[in-house]
Amino acid sequence: MNIFSTISDTVKTLDQYRNEGKAIGFVPTMGALHDGHLDLMRRAKKENDVLVVSIFVNPIQFNNPDDLKKYPRDLEKDKKSLEEINCDLLFSPEVNEMYPETVDYKYDFGKLENVMEGAFRPGHFNGVAIVVKKLFDIIGPDKAYFGEKDYQQLAIIKKLVEMENIPVQIVTCPTVREKDGLAMSSRNERLTAEERAIAPFIFQALNDAKSHINEMVPEEIKFRLQNQFADQPHFELEYFEIADDRELQPVINWNKAPGIRGFMAVQLGNVRLIDNIRII
Numbered sequence: 445m446n447i448f449s450t451i452s453d454t455v456k457t458l459d460q461y462r463n464e465g466k467a468i469g470f471v472p473t474m475g476a477l478h479d480g481h482l483d484l485m486r487r488a489k490k491e492n493d494v495l496v497v498s499i500f501v502n503p504i505q506f507n508n509p510d511d512l513k514k515y516p517r518d519l520e521k522d523k524k525s526l527e528e529i530n531c532d533l534l535f536s537p538e539v540n541e542m543y544p545e546t547v548d549y550k551y552d553f554g555k556l557e558n559v560m561e562g563a564f565r566p567g568h569f570n571g572v573a574i575v576v577k578k579l580f581d582i583i584g585p586d587k588a589y590f591g592e593k594d595y596q597q598l599a600i601i602k603k604l605v606e607m608e609n610i611p612v613q614i615v616t617c618p619t620v621r622e623k624d625g626l627a628m629s630s631r632n633e634r635l636t637a638e639e640r641a642i643a644p645f646i647f648q649a650l651n652d653a654k655s656h657i658n659e660m661v662p663e664e665i666k667f668r669l670q671n672q673f674a675d676q677p678h679f680e681l682e683y684f685e686i687a688d689d690r691e692l693q694p695v696i697n698w699n700k701a702p703g704i705r706g707f708m709a710v711q712l713g714n715v716r717l718i719d720n721i722r723i724i
């Protein structure tokens with residue numbers, strides 16, 4: 445596996461692959477790799493000639509400095525996992541390499557960025573879009589792979605690709621879950637044993653919401669779920685939203701079905717977790 449921290453080395457090697465007519469599959473990450481990441485990578489490896497992974501904890505997408513400081517990092521362990529799945533190239537730059545100057549570009553994603561994660565994490569998606577655009581410019585992938593766990597991020601990236609005419613195919617992959625239903629996330633590492641034991645309640649609550657669509661309207665389901673969380677002392681529900689799966693706008697009835705999802709963000713101890721499932 446080639447491991448590069450500079451843009452020039454990465455571009456040079458990728459140009460060689462391209463000259464040889466090789467298709468490039470790309471999985472951007474912030475490291476602390478888990479099976480959810482590896483699942484995207486295995487698929488990218490299977491569907492392309494070359495697998496490129498980036499590991500970069502992007503400071504400009506964190507609206508909370510403490511979250512950035514505590515974000516799990518273990519580059520040596522990540523490298524071993526990447527070797528095991530035969531990754532061809534790891535791009536792992538320092539902050540100065542990606543941002544030699546202050547970045548102040550402001551994207552406008554319209555309605556998409558004003559709900560849920562966009563509303564609760566101001567500036568987050570702008571930071572994601574800036575880094576993803578930059579990574580796409582450096583890597584020039586044929587296909588890039590993203591998980592549905594970060595469904596709103598995926599919608600933002602699809603919009604970015606459309607707005608900037610980036611010649612890449614975005615491949616959507618289903619959320620990978622632990623056996624007890626908890627969506628895999630690098631942040632799960634930061635849960636205490638007690639918190640980890642109760643964390644599957646998030647997925648259970650989403651499924652409970654889904655099971656009531658025949659007898660309740662979205663508002664009633666939201667009320668039911670909020671009450672369930674009010675009875676859970678360790679969880680703080682940030683939002684639960686029932687929204688269409690394209691514009692991610694809240695729905696008041698089931699008319700937009702099929703294509704409605706339930707989205708949730710909770711604080712569990714010091715860890716913020718998000719999850720979503722298709723409802724109809």
Ligand code: PAF
Pocket residue numbers: 472473474500502505572575576594597
């Ligand atoms: O989903 C992530 O890990 C990050 O938001 C991404 C897409 C790598 C951008 O930093």
